Every structure is written in C-alpha cells, then in structure tokens.
Amino acid sequence: MRHVFLDHQSTTPVLPEVFEAMRPYFIEIFGNPSSLHQHGLRVRDAIANARSQFAALINAESADDILFVSGGTEAVNLAVKGVAYANQRKGNHIVVSETEHPSVLSSLEFLEKQGFVTSKVKVNPIGWTDPAEIRAAITDKTTLICVHYANHDIGTIQSIAEIGTIATEKGIPFFVDAVASAGWLPIDVQTMGISLLSLTPHRFYGPKGVGVLYRNRRARLVGVQHGGVQEGGRRAGTENVPSIVGGGLAAEIALREMPIRIAHTAKLQKRLWDGLKNSIPYIKLNGPEPGPQRISTNLNISTEFIEGEGQLLLCDMNGIAVASGSSCVSKSLKISHVLAAIGLDHALAQGNIIMTLGKDNTEEDVDYVVESFQKIVQKLRGMSPMWDEFERGIIDSVIKPAGRGKSFSEHAAAVSGKAAH
Amino acid sequence: MRHVFLDHQSTTPVLPEVFEAMRPYFIEIFGNPSSLHQHGLRVRDAIANARSQFAALINAESADDILFVSGGTEAVNLAVKGVAYANQRKGNHIVVSETEHPSVLSSLEFLEKQGFVTSKVKVNPIGWTDPAEIRAAITDKTTLICVHYANHDIGTIQSIAEIGTIATEKGIPFFVDAVASAGWLPIDVQTMGISLLSLTPHRFYGPKGVGVLYRNRRARLVGVQHGGVQEGGRRAGTENVPSIVGGGLAAEIALREMPIRIAHTAKLQKRLWDGLKNSIPYIKLNGPEPGPQRISTNLNISTEFIEGEGQLLLCDMNGIAVASGSSCVSKSLKISHVLAAIGLDHALAQGNIIMTLGKDNTEEDVDYVVESFQKIVQKLRGMSPMWDEFERGIIDSVIKPAGRGKSFSEHAAAVSGKAAH
Amino acid sequence: MSDTYTLYNSTVMDHFMNPRNMGDLKDADGIGEVGAAACGDIMKISLKIKDGKIEDARFKTFGCGSAIASSSMATELIKGRTVEEAMSFSNQEVVSALGGLPPVKIHCSVLAEEALKAALEDYQKKRPSVPAPSRTTQLQPMAV
C-alpha cells in the first residue's frame, strides 16, 4: 500500500541534516547555556547561531529580536499576554480576527477574565479579514492587533502588509501568528509592519519542542513564564538546546528552498483539487481557490452527505494521513470555529477533510489520493441515510441545491430534536 | 587535561540508550499525537508509556496524574498559578518557603500583582524549613503550600512528609518542586502527602525540552498556557514527543539505578568535602553536613577572601565545570537569594562555589579537583587585597574570627561607600 | 510502519470497515431514524419483525467510525430477539460487545439504542397491541 502523508499542517518529519545537526547536543555538547564554563559557553554560540538563522527567515532587524520558547502555542501566549500586560496602563483593548488559532483566542478569553476586552473582527466567506474592519475596530484603548498570516484550517492568506500599515500609522503593536505559514510563505517583518510574530520549526521539517517569538524593540513585552533570567528575562526556563539548533538549520533550509517548495506544493494542490472535484460530485472547497489568496499547502474540502471522521479513518486505512475539522474528530465535539466563522452549513462542516501537502508529496501520491478518496466517499455514501434520502428527494444538497426537499440541517434538527451546532 | 563535570545541578548529558530511544521520533515516527491517523496514534502509545514511566518514578496513583510540559520552570509555573487560579474563590493566600527556586518565587510575585498574598516562611541557618512554621503560616484563605524537596543551591532536604501531613490535615494542596531532586532522592507522592510535584529529566540524564507536573485528582488545577486541548485541556501546545519518550526512559533508569547513584555520589561528596576542607583554610560548607539532611550530589562552599567568578573561571581553565551563587556570576548582579536566606555573610556569599556530582564522576576526579582547587584558591588569594589585609591583621576572618581588625563587610562597605547587598 | 495503529479497538475497527447489516430493508415493519444533537450524527435502523421476533435488521449511519460500528453491532445483537426482549435493549450491550468505546464516543452507542427503540416504536404504531419499549436513556428519539 502506498503511504501518503497529507497532514503537514499538524507536523512534519525532521530533515536528516537537521537531525544530524541536533545529534551532538544530546550527549557531547549537553551544557546549560546559563553555565559560565565550557559546556555552557559552547552552547551559547550554537544558540546565537540559531537566532541568526531564524532572524534571516523573517528578515528581522536583529537576531536579538528572536526569543526562544517551547513551541508555537507558547510563542502565541507570550505575544498576546506579554503585550497585553506590558501595556496595561495604556489600555485594555485587543483587536483580533475571529479565525485565529485557539492559542490566540483562548489566551484572549483568559485575559478577558482579568478585565481585558477584545473585538473579534468577522471574516468573509473565504475567511479573509478586511483591513478596513480591523481599522474600524481600533479604539484609543487598543494595545494590540492580532491577525494570523495564513489560516491553519482553510489556508486563507490575510492582508498582513495592509494591516501592518494601519498598525504602524496608529502606533499599535501588531502580532502575526505565522505558525501555519512560516517556512511556506515569504515573511518580511520589516516591510510588513509586524511587531511580533510566532512560528515553530516543526511545521517546516524542524523539530518539535521549540517555538520562536519575534518582537521588535519598539514593542513592549513582559514575560509570562516566570523564573530565571533566560532570553533577556522574557522567558524563564532551561533552553531546549538541541531543538533550537535543529530549528535554526530547518529555518535556514526553509528560506533557501522556499521558492521550490511553494512551486511544488502549489502544483500538487491544483492537481489534487482538480482531481477531487472532477471525480466526486457534491464536494466543496472551503477557503479561497488555489492561487495567491491561499497557502500552497492547504486544501480544505467538504464532502456532502457523509461525516468527516469516517472519511479520515478510511483514508488512514488506505495509507493516507489527513485531518478534519468535523465535530466528531475534535475532542470538544464541536466543529472547527473557522468553518463556523465562514458560515459553512453544519452538514458541510461535518463532512470536512483537511489535506495539507508537503515537499515530499508527488504527483503519483496525489493521483492515488484522488482514486482512493473517490472510493471512500462512495463507500460512506452507500452507508449514509442522508445520501439515500437525498437520492430519494427527501433532502436537498447544500452544494448544488435542486430546490427539492428540506435541507440536511433541517432534517438533522428534526431527527435529533435539536438544532445542530 | 582531565575534564571533570561538577555542575550536574544545571543539567546532565543524555544517556546513550535514552538518545537511542528518542532517535526514531524525529524522522520516522514524527506524528503529532493529536492526529487521528497512524502517525498520530502511534506516538500516543509512546507518550502513554512515558507517562507510566514517570508515574513509577514518584509512585503516582495513576499515569493520568502525569502532565507533560516543556520543562521544570513551566511545571512550576503551572502548579503555582494553575492551583492559585483554580481556587481563587476559596482564597488567595499561598504559603511558601523563602529558599524556593526563582521559578516559584517569581510566579508568586506575578500573582501578588493580581491580588494574591504570599507568606514566606524563613529557613534556619542550614536552609531547613520547620514544618511547624509552615503550619503557623496557614490561614483560612490558604489555597496552596509550596515547599521544594531539595534546595538547588545548598542541597538541604526539606521535611516533605511532615509538611504533607499538615497539608492533608488542613485539606490544602501541597506543591513540591522536585526539579533539583527527582531522580536523586526517593519520592513517593502518596505516602508523602504531595498533591503536585514538578520535575524535569534533564537533571537525571534525560533530555531537555520536557518537564512533568504530577497532580493528584483531588487537586484542582487550571491550565495557564492556552490553546488546544492537549494534556486533558491543562496544557495546550503540540507535545515534544522525542523528549517525552526519552524522558520516560531516563525516569525508568533513574528509578532502577537510584540506590547505586545515591551511594556513589554520597561517597564522592564526602571525599570531596573532606579533601577541600583539609587542604584549604578558611573554607566553609553552606547547608547541612553530608548525610541524611543533604542531597548526595551537592556541595556548596564559600572560600573566604576571594570572589566566586574568578574561582569558577580558573576551575574551567583547569577542565573543572562548576557553578557559583556569587553576584558576579548572576545576570542580576545579586548573590543567590538562598545564601541570603541562610544569613550567609556577604563576603562568604561572594566567594561561593557550587559543585554538583553525578554518576560518572570518579574518585580520581575528586582528587584532581581538590588538588586543582587548592592551587586556584592560592592564586586568587595571592591577588586579593582582602587576603593581604587579613594576613596583616587589618580585617578579620568570618569563618574563624580571631577578634582582630574589622570584618570584611565593614571594610567593603567602607571602600565602596555603601553597605554590601 | 509494520503495525497498524487504530483509534478504536480491533472489534470496533472491524465493524467500521466491514459493517454488518448495512442497508435498508424492503417492506420493513419498523424504521427508526434518530440524530445525536451532540455531534450531528444520524442513524437509521430498519427491522423485519415476524411473530413478535426480529427476523432481520439493517442500518444506515451518517456519523463517525464508532457510530457506524455501534449500529453494525446493534443490528447484529438484536437479530433473533423478540420484540419484548429488544425493548429492554441498552447501549451498554453495544459497548461491551464492541469491547469498549472511548468515553467521548459512548453517545454513539446510545444513538444505536435510540434508533432501535425508534424503529420498535414505529413498529408498534403500526401494531398498537404491542407495549411501548422501555427507555434507558433520556434522549428523545423521533421516528420518521
């Protein structure tokens, strides 16, 4: 059986050369960078080098603007809470787009309990945040604007440079969560007006266990993990040296190979979506069409009349690793808030599948996925009462309504005695 | 030149077998445990196994009581803030010993800004916290007691079981920071009445980038890093799988080898202190005498009339890696708060050196250190105006006062125009 | 990778991959279709009943792997039982027969029980002499 990994948004394998770079830092060069002897001083050099490699990836003014933390989530938490707390005397208002990752939104919920106020800016049906609406949401109490670069679920690319211009004009720190895009989209924090930016190398063939928060020196930030004075006092805790070293090299390689990686995944993205939509009826693409508004790695589809977990499991049994934003797949039994935000019909949200491409996927992989997925959909539709009822004209399709029968959601509400959520 | 690593309190190298256990998780088994396909499910098993290994190390009731975080500092932050926030309606008072690690004390300072109140319980001259004083500090608003197991600077072992009995009796969660002791001291969270305990494997030949917070199910805890629902919703962020796997094995080995490791380091500890005190005059041991009140790995000494950084640098130039709690060595230019808490004279705090033993140190290492250290002290005393003035009877020794001249501190205050801090 | 790692145990996976009694029954004597408000799953069970005994059962399910496996298992278990016996059928039987379900997925087995009860209700509506099935859960199934 062919194995096709189509879940690069969740994580990626470490490059062999990155692993080799990390290797000596476990046993031979094991020091704690806070130590003043050989073992400590030696790893300081290695960490300084990684700082420069990450700075280059996003064109930071200085390597000193790179802070190392434990992962994407911590980078986000530090950015959001660290800026909010640091500017508490100036204001308590934060502007955020509603399709941010849960690490942003949950950090804000936590802050709300402490008296901060957030304005969630709506997105349009392809998940795009209008910079004009960001501008409109700003008040004289606003101390932070948070808009991610590319969405983790539906791949929408936000108009970061435009929002950056607004933020610069208003003098408000602008935090960009680039965890789902760094390494896959060119980033220039200087020309894009970005004050803070989060990323983690495990999304671009680097290791887990490390995240980066870029912050320029004009953005005030206090630490939120307290203890020792590592990272200039902004992040306490012994550094995860091997992951920092490996992550730095992964960043260097990602920068160098970015044009190739983008071109390759963009080609596969088009082939995959073309293949799927041409062979499977009642299937919908969520988010923008492949092209400049969508990150080249992401396809987010909804297959009507069947549910996402079944599709995911059958993909897995066919060697294809994918994700889903359906409620059955989430630990909270809720559909992805991103799908809700773009106003996707509940039935389509339930049938959601997320396929994310990587540099090692091939055209053969894509063709195998199209072929397998077609059979999987067929099998599950054969089991689905909804497909049967659709064919019998009892319920209608959301994707291509024929004006007959009631909607899936009406039907689901009727049989469950409650509106779907 | 011989190389002797005597800074095991700062970190340790990863065991070769631990590295081998981690190796497949970088490239081959690279999945994100949140994923529902092969790649994700496979690492879930590995993480579950590590959870059991850590649970065994501290005799936790259940592997479910083990939460994975990014390091010792994060484990401490989660324990302190997570319990404080979770019990906010019950009370806002926290009892803590004054020689806790900065990760505990700084977390509490942060909470104090938000309205929490802490009572810092004093230690005696060897750094021991009297359980009776903990009891006396408890109020009806107390929601957390924090006492570390062994002190990171001076190795004092606290009376955890006794404090645990008090905490159990009063129904107050008891958090034990065991970052400086796990793997080196037997821990039984059940018989010791511990509700929460922090540790990190990089102190016992496991990897960096992972920490563990044990919490029993009776202790309420809310997450402080917000985002996804990893670790039962108590710690968001993609797990650092290789470090978790490696850490688990390091814990298993540490448990198995603990008696040997303790016996070995205890023997070397005695040999080292005997050697030093017999060959170097005006040297003092800080903390308890080697024995049941002191962790077997730690020696903390003060060499009078010379400063710590110079000793540390010359040790390093002689292949000996050590630490120091002197102000010149700290990034904050303050002496270790632990040395201040035991009331150590400022002059002796300045001359502080911390030597921490590990399983691979040998008697030859120890003898080499004694021999080298003697020369180092001689060299630095030869350069020191204080030694000269002591010999000329202008200032007196703190360690063996002869009743002549003024004290070092008086002298230092006189020449600097300010009292030493 | 040599082994296969699965979200569910091998019995559940087997019933998901090779569902038993999947489909509809022509001229069914009772049909129940229910939905789970919690996650949006929908399950439909059709019964062929003769002489007070369930001769055949079929299901169709829109839902996750455990929902499909639960309906497959429920139809397997119920075949050959009398209507009376079936009336006290509980989701616990499905869970045990499947060798357990993840806690968050227990509601799938409840859905199978509800679908069965809804089908029996439907059957009774057509034959008012049969007593109504007993409920072991609070969910409100609804016949269509």
Added chain:
Amino acid sequence: MSDTYTLYNSTVMDHFMNPRNMGDLKDADGIGEVGAAACGDIMKISLKIKDGKIEDARFKTFGCGSAIASSSMATELIKGRTVEEAMSFSNQEVVSALGGLPPVKIHCSVLAEEALKAALEDYQKKRPSVPAPSRTTQLQPMAV
C-alpha cells in the same frame, strides 16, 4: 572538546589568567583602594611616582575575571604617564584596550579608573602642590 570557549574575549582572558603588575609596591607613593557597591568587588592600586611620572603600578583585586583583567590592563596603560595625564584617565581606555567587556561588566573598568584616581588622590594628599584628578564617573572612591 577541541576549542576553548570563554566568557570573555582572549585579551580579557589573558589578563585574567596572566595578570600584569599584580602585587603591592613597597614604599608606594600613592595607594587607592575602592569597592563596587554593585557587586562587592574590591580593587587596590599602588603607584610609584617620580618626577611627576608614574614609574610603576601594581594592583590587587578581589573580584570577577573582568575586574582582575581591568586592573591588570589599567596598570599596564598607566605606567609611564605623567600624573597630569593619568588624572584624565577613563575607564573607556581600559574597555577598548581589552577589546570590549560584556555590558554587565563595564562597572569593573570603572572600578579600575576609580582605584587609580584614589591612588592619585592619596599621592596628592601627601604632596598638596599637585592638582586633584578629574572625575569621569559618579562613583565615590575612597583612599585607605
């Protein structure tokens, strides 16, 4: 490990490991001993002055590596200068000659300047005809 990693640059390390002019001067013409309130370092400089010129200088230092290196370098730099020249000596000279110090250690070079000025003050006290040295910093050195 093949290379040697150091906290300070090689010049600083050299002056720490092989300090120049370490010791006391018999019959010194001026002795200054100062302390840094910031960290507790103590530095003592002795001068031999003849015909208004610093003929010899010695130091003793209780302090970190950079304090020792700073006093070593300061004594090196000052030898051969006239008292007048020495009076405008600044810690910046020490820092540059050492090829830089970590920011947190700059105060060590200030201490060296202060010790030198204190020694010159001491010299003047004994020879009141010489003008007082100029201060480039705010610290209050004190002769003993």
